[in-house]
Amino acid sequence: MSSGPGYAYSSRRVMRALAxxxxxxxxxxxxxxxxxxxxxxxxxxxxxxxxxxxDVSFGDxxxxxxxxxxxxxxxxxxxxxxxxxxxxxxGTSEQHESLPADSRVRSGGLVLxxxxxxxxxxxxxxxxxxxxAVWLVVPSGVQLMAVIQTMVFVAxxxxxxxxxxxxxxxxxxxxxxxxxxxxxxxxxxxxxxxVVFPLAHLGSVYLAGWHTIYLLGLTLIFAGIALVRSGAxxxxxxxxxxxxxxxxxSLAVMTTQVCSGSTCLF
Amino acid sequence: xxxxTIQFTGVDKRYGQVRALDSVGLEVGRGITGxxxxxxxxxxxxxxxxxxxxxxxxxxVSLLGLDPAQAGGRIEIRRRLGYxxxxxxxxxxxxxFEFVDYVAILKxxxxxxxxxxxxxxxxxxxxxxxxxxxxVKALSGGxxxxxALAQALIGRPELLLLDEPTxxxxxxxxxxxxxxxxxxxxxxxxxxxxxQTEDVVALCERVVVLSAGAVRFDGAPKALxxxxxxRVWIGVDQDSRAALSWRMxxxxxxxxxxxxxxxxxxxxxxxxxxxxxxxxTSDIRQVTx
Amino acid sequence: xxxxxDDQMLALYMDGRMSEVPAFSxxxxxxxxxDCRRRLTDRVDSQRGEQIxxxxxxxxxxxxxRPGERxxxxxxxxxxVARLLVLTPSVGLAWVLSVMAAVAFAVLAxxxxxxxxxxxxxxxxxPVLGVAVSFxxxxxxxxxxxxxxxxxxxxxxxxxxxxxxxxxxVVATVAALGLPxxxxxxxxxxxxxxxxxxxxxxxTVIETSSAALFASAIWIGGVITxxxxxxxxxxxxxxxxxxxxxxxxxxxxAALIGRRGSFEVI
Numbered sequence: 120m121s122s123g124p125g126y127a128y129s130s131r132r133v134m135r136a137l138a139x140x141x142x143x144x145x146x147x148x149x150x151x152x153x154x155x156x157x158x159x160x161x162x163x164x165x166x167x168x169x170x171x172x173x174d175v176s177f178g179d180x181x182x183x184x185x186x187x188x189x190x191x192x193x194x195x196x197x198x199x200x201x202x203x204x205x206x207x208x209x210g211t212s213e214q215h216e217s218l219p220a221d222s223r224v225r226s227g228g229l230v231l232x233x234x235x236x237x238x239x240x241x242x243x244x245x246x247x248x249x250x251x252a253v254w255l256v257v258p259s260g261v262q263l264m265a266v267i268q269t270m271v272f273v274a275x276x277x278x279x280x281x282x283x284x285x286x287x288x289x290x291x292x293x294x295x296x297x298x299x300x301x302x303x304x305x306x307x308x309x310x311x312x313x314v315v316f317p318l319a320h321l322g323s324v325y326l327a328g329w330h331t332i333y334l335l336g337l338t339l340i341f342a343g344i345a346l347v348r349s350g351a352x353x354x355x356x357x358x359x360x361x362x363x364x365x366x367x368x369s370l371a372v373m374t375t376q377v378c379s380g381s382t383c384l385f
Numbered sequence: 386x387x388x389x390t391i392q393f394t395g396v397d398k399r400y401g402q403v404r405a406l407d408s409v410g411l412e413v414g415r416g417i418t419g420x421x422x423x424x425x426x427x428x429x430x431x432x433x434x435x436x437x438x439x440x441x442x443x444x445x446v447s448l449l450g451l452d453p454a455q456a457g458g459r460i461e462i463r464r465r466l467g468y469x470x471x472x473x474x475x476x477x478x479x480x481x482f483e484f485v486d487y488v489a490i491l492k493x494x495x496x497x498x499x500x501x502x503x504x505x506x507x508x509x510x511x512x513x514x515x516x517x518x519x520x521v522k523a524l525s526g527g528x529x530x531x532x533a534l535a536q537a538l539i540g541r542p543e544l545l546l547l548d549e550p551t552x553x554x555x556x557x558x559x560x561x562x563x564x565x566x567x568x569x570x571x572x573x574x575x576x577x578x579x580x581q582t583e584d585v586v587a588l589c590e591r592v593v594v595l596s597a598g599a600v601r602f603d604g605a606p607k608a609l610x611x612x613x614x615x616r617v618w619i620g621v622d623q624d625s626r627a628a629l630s631w632r633m634x635x636x637x638x639x640x641x642x643x644x645x646x647x648x649x650x651x652x653x654x655x656x657x658x659x660x661x662x663x664x665x666t667s668d669i670r671q672v673t674x
Numbered sequence: 675x676x677x678x679x680d681d682q683m684l685a686l687y688m689d690g691r692m693s694e695v696p697a698f699s700x701x702x703x704x705x706x707x708x709d710c711r712r713r714l715t716d717r718v719d720s721q722r723g724e725q726i727x728x729x730x731x732x733x734x735x736x737x738x739x740r741p742g743e744r745x746x747x748x749x750x751x752x753x754x755v756a757r758l759l760v761l762t763p764s765v766g767l768a769w770v771l772s773v774m775a776a777v778a779f780a781v782l783a784x785x786x787x788x789x790x791x792x793x794x795x796x797x798x799x800x801p802v803l804g805v806a807v808s809f810x811x812x813x814x815x816x817x818x819x820x821x822x823x824x825x826x827x828x829x830x831x832x833x834x835x836x837x838x839x840x841x842x843x844v845v846a847t848v849a850a851l852g853l854p855x856x857x858x859x860x861x862x863x864x865x866x867x868x869x870x871x872x873x874x875x876x877x878t879v880i881e882t883s884s885a886a887l888f889a890s891a892i893w894i895g896g897v898i899t900x901x902x903x904x905x906x907x908x909x910x911x912x913x914x915x916x917x918x919x920x921x922x923x924x925x926x927x928a929a930l931i932g933r934r935g936s937f938e939v940i
Contacts, residue, residue: 135495136490136494136500137491140486140487140490211474213470214438217463217466217468218463219460219492219493220492224491291769292772294772295772295775298776298796302779
């Protein structure tokens with residue numbers, strides 16, 4: 120009767136379908152449109168600067184390509200948060216309770232949907248990197264690690280957006296966090312705190328790699344936080360544990376490398 | 386043989402001090418059953434319990450032979466259930482197609498092609514094919530009601546719960562709704578809660594009258610009308626001897642209850658029987674229409 | 675029962691001239707003796723009784739006044755206006771908290787070497803964002819009802835705009851105390867007023883949120899332009915600029931009053 124072909128009793132397939140649906144919706148949402156604009160603007164300025172001056176790099180000295188994608192990540196967060204608040208905003212929470220896909224599947228679908236903006240950022244960054252590598256001359260060369268770090272940051276903020284929606288379901292939260300991320304980028308923090316900032320430039324590929332692991336850890340932690348309330352206990356706990364380990368270890372490595380003497384944290 | 390009934394036995398539900406359902410016992414099988422009752426009678430509570438979105442407090446509930454109190458049973462019920470709430474919500478910025486598509490995914494239709502077919506099918510059933518690519522916020526109230534019905538019909542559910550589905554619809558729209566519901570091909574259990582006695586007369590093989598959380602009547606619509614036989618009169622004056630009395634369009638008065646002097650007996654309708662049955666609980670004395 | 679009330683006692687009691695102890699014994703007797711009770715009842719002034727009862731019902735059934743209302747009433751604001759002000763959507767807790775958080779971040783960012791610019795750019799935008807969040811057909815569920823009410827669309831708008839401005843100014847003023855250079859504490863007021871009036875008058879031609887977006891864009895764009903052209907973004911806060919803002923604010927306010935008819939229709 121109602122159990123014909125096409126019905127997936129595997130919640131994983133449903134989660135994937137949900138993630139794809141949400142992801143496609145995300146890519147054309149207002150938040151992502153603004154993100155594309157920001158990335159384009161930042162990249163345009165970067166390319167223009169690369170052609171006229173020589174103090175550009177992929178790292179943090181001078182204008183970087185990361186600035187445009189930093190904003191991309193911030194607007195991705197606003198977009199994923201908005202999408203995650205949809206049921207609450209539209210008053211569909213109760214009627215969706217009567218459907219077989221439970222909150223585990225729905226939350227999983229939201230978290231996994233972050234992969235789509237992540238892929239979009241990767242593609243765009245890839246294009247910029249390729250163009251720069253082939254046609255322009257950047258003094259310090261293409262720093263792949265910096266590019267990867269930026270890509271991961273998009274995923275980090277994407278999952279943060281979903282996590283915020285599940286714990287503080289208020290539409291004002293994401294814009295305030297976005298504003299904070301935008302405005303508190305001070306590079307003047309002591310070296311010890313510098314490593315915590317998302318797009319910190321740390322001087323070497325080795326450190327940049329550990330910083331990327333730090334960002335991956337944060338992504339897992341945020342994903343875990345987003346899932347913890349939905350009943351997907353095992354996945355949430357796994358994400359939180361692995362993420363915490365990654366964050367802890369990478370922070371330890373980075374601070375010991377970066378700090379010398381007693382002026383580390385203050 | 387698969388159990389094709391829903392059973393409520395001694396079900397209670399309280400909201401604070403208010404007793405929404407008071408030891409309700411009911412068994413509903415295939416076909417269309419109407420749930421009639423005044424506002425606050427507990428109809429929506431009953432339907433929400435049947436839709437597994439609300440847990441009952443006392444008594445036992447069995448839906449299609451499964452127990453909604455257990456997680457496994459609950460999910461299985463939800464796979465075979467279609468629910469159209471009293472105030473449906475939508476994703477207003479999605480198109481009609483996208484919204485129904487999304488609900489279809491939540492009904493575990495992971496395969497894209499089959500899902501599209503099913504979405505097109507239900508949109509066709511409710512006659513929304515022409516506006517499938519319009520955003521929900523651009524649809525009129527009647528279209529949105531049909532959209533809510535469409536999302537309930539995905540997957541050909543065995544149990545269809547409709548809470549005041551014709552509220553706010555004009556007579557023509559109500560007629561089309563009745564046609565749609567009466568033409569469902571898989572002969573599901575349909576529980577339809579409504580105020581409109583015409584819907585009951587036109588659609589339902591069986592009617593349950595719920596008032597103040599308790600079942601007052603359970604049987605065929607004709608039998609409901611007959612409970613008022615000998616209690617309905619038409620006279621020239623208004624009189625307080627009747628329990629209920631109002632002025633009809635032609636200037637005469639219709640009375641329900643004890644006969645005022647000089648009044649002639651009239652053929653009882655479901656409306657009369659319903660008012661007689663629940664009139665006391667709402668404390669209606671004299672009504673002038 | 676050997677003792678009953680005589681007429682003299684009754685007259686004394688009804689006039690309120692009976693002292694406490696005899697009054698207690700009279701009342702205790704009346705509870706037990708039906709005759710005397712009837713005699714007492716016949717003498718009761720039913721109109722006065724009705725008045726007392728109605729007064730009791732009124733004060734019991736009146737909704738509880740919130741602390742903000744009591745404060746405003748204390749300041750001399752009429753009771754119904756005070757209620758309206760306190761219940762304005764944008765003055766809700768979530769909004770105030772978000773504004774406080776955003777301002778806190780801006781103050782934090784202003785502690786660095788960049789100066790108080792982040793705070794100064796944000797402060798005038800607060801009332802604009804407040805207007806965006808609480809006005810307009812899309813946001814306000816009582817929009818049409820408000821227009822049809824005797825208070826009318828224009829006066830309602832003024833009441834709400836006052837609420838929004840007041841909250842924003844109070845929060846920003848308090849936060850400005852955290853700025854290193856106290857001299858900057860009031861230069862954002864006139865731009866705030868100007869931008870608010872601009873948003874309101876634009877809302878008569880375009881959708882409120884678009885008007886707010888436009889006003890914000892003008893402001894941010896203006897500050898950036900000053901930074902790029904004159905490499906001094908603080909020009910927007912200098913004495914010349916303050917004068918310009920003041921004049922513009924007055925002109926726009928006059929125009930707003932001129933256009934007040936458009937607030938009375940949808």
